[in-house]
Amino acid sequence: MYSPQALARMQTVQTLLRQDAALSAYEAPQRPCPVAIHWVPSALDLRPGELDACLGLVHATSGHDYAASAMGWDPRRKRDEMLDADMMYLLLRPAQGGPDAILGFTSFMFTHDDPPHHDRPVLYIYEIHLHERLRGQGLGSRLIQFVESVARACHIPKTMLTVFTANTRAKSMYHSLGYTRDECSPDDRTTRNRVIPAEYAIMSKSMD
Incomplete structure (x- = not known):
């Protein structure tokens, strides 16, 4: 059972998605790879095949970064994170394809900032992954801008996301969209002999 606030937010997402001409342009048949954009209000509404396809995309695009990090690649842990009931999804399906075929997705959640600002609401962008057929078309930026419009x-004052420091391409895109290092982002560690860079960065953008 959703709260009145959650229902109102869901209605807002539906309305904005219906009105977003720039995003719906990627559905046009003349696009290099037209997609059908489908909104899922809760991860609990994902079909098993959709979840598997999204998890596969995460592994295909970022599995090497996870494997190289201290946390490693743990599909079970990642699946549990992706199945949070408050997680919302935008799925990008091929215009002509099976119901569980996913070429890209973004997931985001209404939550709260890290201490000492834990009373401040934020919209956290958890994942954004695109199949290589969809890259180079500005779609990643457009998805982020849609979440910002939400x-x-x-009336959420801040959006946040996490990026592996090794993913320079993604970091460059986020910087171009106005994202900067958040104050809660982990610092590099300095040992007696060298500086050990943080494996990931937390970036944010004010919506004011």
């Missing part, structure tokens, strides 16, 4: 419409 934040503004719901």
Whole structure:
């Protein structure tokens, strides 16, 4: 059972998605790889095949970064994170394809900032992954901008995301969209002989 606030936010996402001409342009048949954009209001509404396809995309695009990090690649742990009931999804399916075929997705959640600002609401972008057929078309930026429009419409003052420091391409895109290192982002560690860079960065953007 959803709270009135959650229902209102869901309605906002639906309305904004219906009105977003820039995003819906990727559904046009003349696009190099037209997609059908489907919104899932809760991870609990994902079909098993959809979840498997999304998890596969995470592994295909970022599995090497996870494997190289201290946390490693743990599909069970990642699946549990992706199945949080409060997680919302935008799925990008091929315009002509099976119901569980996923070429890209973004997931985001209404949550709260890290201490000492834990009373401040934020919209956290958890994942954004695109099959190589969808890259180089500005779609990643457009998905982030859509989530930002949701934040503004719901009066959320800040969006946040996490990125592996090794993923320079993603970091460059986030910087171009106005994201900067958040104060809660982990610092590099300095030992007697060298500096050990943080494996990931937390980035944020004010919606004011």
